[in-house]
Amino acid sequence: MIDMEKFDRVLKRVEKPARYIGMEKNSIIKDLNRVKVKFAFAFPDIYEVGMSHLGLHILYNLINNEEDIACERVFAPWTDMEEEMKKENIPLFTLENKEPIKNFDFIGFTLQYEMSYTNIINMLHLGDVPILSKDRREGDPFVIAGGPCAYNPEPIADIVDFFVIGEGEEVILEILDRYKDFKNTNKSRRDFLKEICKIEGIYVPAFYKVYYREDNTIDRMEPIVEGAPSTIKKRIIKNLDQVYYPEKLILPYIETIHDRIPLEIFRGCTRGCRFCQAGMIYRPVREKSIDRLLELAERLVESTGYENISLTSLSSCDYSELKLLISQLMDRYEEKRVGISLPSLRLDSFSLEVLKEIQKVRKTxxxxxxxxxxxxxxxxxxxxxxxxxxxxxxxxxxxxxxxxxxxxxxxxxxxxxxxxxxxxxxxxxxxxxxxxxxxxxxxxxxxxxxxxxxxxxxxxxxxxxxxxxxxxxxxxxxxxxxxxxxxxxxxxxxxxDPKLSYLEAVIARGDRRLSKVLIRAWEKGCKFDGWSEKFDYNKWMEAFEELGIDGDFYALRERNFDEILPWDFIDAGVRKEYLIKEYEKAKEGKLTRDCRLGCTNCGINKSFTGGVC
Amino acid sequence: MRLRVKFTKENYLKYISHLDLMRLFQRAFRRGNIPIKYSEGFNPQPKFSIANPLALGIESEEEYMDIDLEERISPKAFIEIMNKELPEGIRVLDARYVKDNRSITSLISWAYYQIYFEAKNINSGEELNKLVNNWLEMDKIIIKRIRKKGRRVIEKEEDIKPLIGNIVIKEDKQGEENNNLKSVNIVMNCLLKAGDKGNLKPIDLLEAMEKYIQPGIDFDSMGIKRIGLFTERGGSIELPM
CATH class of the missing domain: 3.30.750.200 (Transcription Regulator spoIIAA)
Structure with a gap:
């Protein structure tokens, strides 16, 4: 535990001290001396942003369901808190036990947007954890990462020990189980990595070498460790009714971005918008049943007292029995003044009828x-x-x-x-x-x-x-x-800001040579790049220049179809031929139908089963 | 039906704001199935109000709120349910039905605070006591208050003497020696005007004290706790319930 006297002193000097106190309703504090594995769930942004992320609540409760594992949260301290922590020599700590993150077995970052990568570096630094994977020694935590941006893990390949590609609910427990076994042996970090790289969905970047051509494009990527698979297949949950979903949610004291019950009604999207990454990587569509949703809603309202339930998904109006679901929820909760909201509305008459229904309780x-x-x-x-x-x-x-x-x-x-x-x-x-x-x-x-x-x-x-x-x-x-x-x-x-979008484009499609740019930019003071008041484009440009790396190569260049892309080794289910065909159709302005109306052959049902396909 | 409730807000919960506290109660009422009344309209809000919002960072042993209920529940049951739902730092101490239609906020006119701080220019509590008593003999105690009106910042002078009920030095302890500087740890109680008809924040009082009698207050060391709220009737102060 950190020095609580120092902690108390620091809280008096910072804005919104409640970001750092933890102890919210439904948070889980275990005795860290009595668990076998300590997992720090790290969100590389401030508390209010991180607490609005559904994946945190799912994994936090899922992992803590295991009696002998503790999952605690850590967020990026805002810059004022960072200053005070440095002055008092307080290392980055988790909210539950105020334990320094370097004492955990795993630090698991969720990658929600590219512009949070400097915060990952900063958090490791504040936690006294070596920034580069190769510098970590026996006894140091494993730094792992997952989430949508992990579909191109390469820009932070030097920093992360291993990535989890795809949906995490099952694979995280597989990893932790293997780790319990590993802890009872005298095996090395590398042995552990060698073992888990065989689990589907796990990518250990240090086990691969990338060769480049003279024009800086990728020539090939090869496993350099025996047993490391040449393709990493994403993990998906087959049945969303059976998958774990929390019945309690940590209730923040301070207002967060999404301060309500997130009720996930389905995963995936059938619309096929060509710019949308989520629409492609989260395929196939899998719905939760109304019965399951009503059951979850009841437990969640009971355990949180929230005044609003948000029906979340990529395109909530596409839920096959949305009207029935909403009318059932309204019947149950109108009296309790619990409102229903839909985060995404489509421009069609159906959506508007639904909207009218919801409005009876609360305007959104x-x-x-x-x-x-x-x-x-x-x-x-x-x-x-x-x-x-x-x-x-x-x-x-x-x-x-x-x-x-x-x-x-x-x-x-x-x-x-x-x-x-x-x-x-x-x-x-x-x-x-x-x-x-x-x-x-x-x-x-x-x-x-x-x-x-x-x-x-x-x-x-x-x-x-x-x-x-x-x-x-x-x-x-x-x-x-x-x-x-x-x-x-x-x-x-x-x-x-176009400058921010430019950098986002560089990193989104970057390769592993960018790790050093990220670190250099951080050394120059870049962090919270997604916050317009903190974003410093010039520092980033200096970092690129000093390292002789050309951002335009990644952001502005039109690629050929035969170019090897940094993320080609990941199998997201949707075939490359399909993406090519869609791009060609785009140029001709031709539409592709919603695949609820008939398969459009994206490939997801070939390599994965489940969903509407 | 109006239920008047006395509760605490202590320890780390001093770091949650008045609005945070309102949300916290709203959700605790729902979890506990408290039959609270809601306002009409598209955005129904539960009807309850907390008297004299505490500033961030100040603890309290005695806060009050009024809750409008749809149906009667026994105060004992209310206390039990709420203490199960609320975090440790917030405890419901008492609840009673009141007939009074006036809001709890309008009733409160005095607040009693306990303030801890370290002071480096004095040698004892007794010395501070003398300084304070002399200070309170002045006809007027003028402080500058800054008000913001839109973008304009207006500085206004105000006499805070009528806002000070009393100041009592409760305790003193010699502090640790630090760089040859010795400080005294002081616990001071003070009764200050609170509410619509005059309000003095404890921090403003300390700043005024520092300005006039220079005890050398280390503002970083300061801890403030509200230990009572009072109504005034016929020149004497009374508990709100």
């Missing part, structure tokens, strides 16, 4: 994502939504009394033209016209339309994984075009 925010401004471009990205849908949806929303509408778009999508861009503006103005075409007495509230544009980042395992990203200059021109054209006090135009 109204946000739609047409993603692109013109029909042509929406077809390119396979977003099966048309303008009529938007007009119907918005008309309905205004009639029902909404007056604040937010529309999400991406700029820099493949084949985008000026016309497509101005389509974003046109949609905003159309929404405004719909509002004011209603008779005055029917208009409720003050109209506010927000058009929000993010800069497109091509991601691995999507049909756009070969695409060269727009340059920062191109993005800025596009943003300026929209800024100049959107001139209305009712319409607000927001946009993401």
């Amino acid at each position: 925010g109204l946000t739609f994502a047409p993603e692109a401004g013109s029909q042509r471009l929406r077809d390119v990205i396979n977003k099966g939504v048309n303008e009529e849908d938007l007009i119907n949806a918005v008309t309905y929303a205004f009639e029902e009394g909404w007056s604040t509408i937010k529309l999400y778009f991406m700029i820099g999508l493949p084949t985008e033209t000026e016309e497509d861009l101005l389509g974003i503006k046109d949609l905003g103005y159309k929404v405004k016209d719909i509002f004011f075409s209603m008779p005055k007495e029917k208009r409720k509230g003050n109209l506010k339309v927000t058009l929000s544009a993010s800069c497109f980042v091509p991601k691995p395992f999507t049909p756009f994984q070969w695409v060269g990203q727009n340059s920062i200059d191109e993005f800025n021109e596009k943003i300026n075009l929209l800024k100049d054209n959107i001139r209305d006090r009712k319409i607000i135009f927001n946009y993401h």
Whole structure:
């Protein structure tokens, strides 16, 4: 345990000290001297962000269900806390027992977004754990990582001892079981890694060597340790009704980003939007049954007292019995004033009926994502939504009394033209016209339309994984075009920082040569890069320059189909031929149907079973 | 039906804000199936209010709230259920039905605090006591208060003397010697005006003390605990329940 006197002193000086105190309802504190394995679940961002992550709650409770294993949480301390901890010599500690993370057997990071990687380095450093995998010795923790960004693990290959690719509920217990056995022997770290690299879904980067060509592309990647598989197959859970789901959730004292019950209704998505990594890597679709969901909802409301249940998934309106589920939940919880919310709404009449149902209890925010401004471009990205849908949806929303509408778009999508861009503006103005075409007495509230544009980042395992990203200059021109054209006090135009999106693109499709850039950028002070007030683009550029690594090579370059991509050794279920075909269809503006309506041959049902396929 | 509840907020829970505390109670009421009343409308809120929100970092042995209930439950059952649902740092001490329609916030007019600090310019509690008593003899004690009105910052002078009920030095202990500097550990109780008709924060009092009589307070060492809230009737102070 850290020195609690120092801890108390430090708490007096920092903003939001409750981030660091732990002891929330439903948190689990075990006697660390009486467990066999200590697992630190590490989220490389602040408490409020990390506590909003469903995977944390699942794995935390799942691991703690094992009597002889303790799972404790650790988050990135905000910069003020970091300063104070350094002054007092307090090493990074877990919230439960305030135990330094270096005393744990595992430190497991979840990789939710690329721009949190410097925080991983920083947390290891604050925890007195060697940053590079090769510098860790017997007795040091194993640094492991999983989550969506682990589908391209290469940029942090030098830092992480092993990755878990895919869904973690089963494999994490397999790992911990093997570790218990390992602890009873005199075997080395390397022996342990050699053993677990045979488990499906485990990737030990140190067991592979990558050879490069003169043009800096990859020539080949080879296992250099016997038994290390040449392909790593992602793990999936076959039956979502039978998989573990927590019946208790840690209840934060302070408000978090998603401060409600996350009720996961299904995994995967059948829509096939071509820019969307989640839609590809989480295939196939697997639903939880209504009975199971009602049972979970009851336990979770009972154990937390939360006032809202969020039906989470990648596209919640696609749940096959959504209306039934919602009406059952409403029947049960209306009296208790527990609201139901849907994090993602599609622009169709069905979604709106559902919305109307939910509204009876509590109003939720109204946000739609047409993603692109013109029909042509929406077809390119396979977003099966048309303008009529938007007009119907918005008309309905205004009639029902909404007056604040937010529309999400991406700029820099493949084949985008000026016309497509101005389509974003046109949609905003159309929404405004719909509002004011209603008779005055029917208009409720003050109209506010927000058009929000993010800069497109091509991601691995999507049909756009070969695409060269727009340059920062191109993005800025596009943003300026929209800024100049959107001139209305009712319409607000927001946009993401192209510099941040550029770096995200570099890292998202980077290879293992980037590990040293990440470390150099961190040495220069980069952390919390996802926070605009902390992001320092120039420091990153210095890091690239000093190491002679060209970011444009990763972000801006259009790849050939025959190029070996850094993540090709991972089998995510969706075949490369399918992704190529989808990219070709995109260029022609051809749609691919929702695979609930018939298989589109992505390959997931060939190598994996379960789901709707 | 209005239930008046006395509770504590101690130890690390001093680091959760008033809004955090409201959420915490709201969820504990739901877990415990307390038949609380809700407001009407799209966003129904449970009807309860906590008197005189504590500032972040201050503990309390006696906080009060009023809860509007839909149906009657026995105060004893209420206390039992809530203490099962609440974290250790928050304990319900007492609960009673009240007929009074005035809100608990409007009733409270005095707060009693216990303040711990280290002071390096004095040798004993007795010395501080004398300084304080002389200080309180002044006709006026003026402090500067900063108010923010939109973007403008307005500095205002205020006489806090009428806001100070009393100040008592409870304890003193010689502190450890540090770089040849000796400090005295002081425990001081003070009764300060609280509520809509005049309010003095304990930290403002300490800053004023430092400004006028310079005991050399180490603000890093300071710990504040509220040990009572009182109503005023006919010139004397009374417990709210």
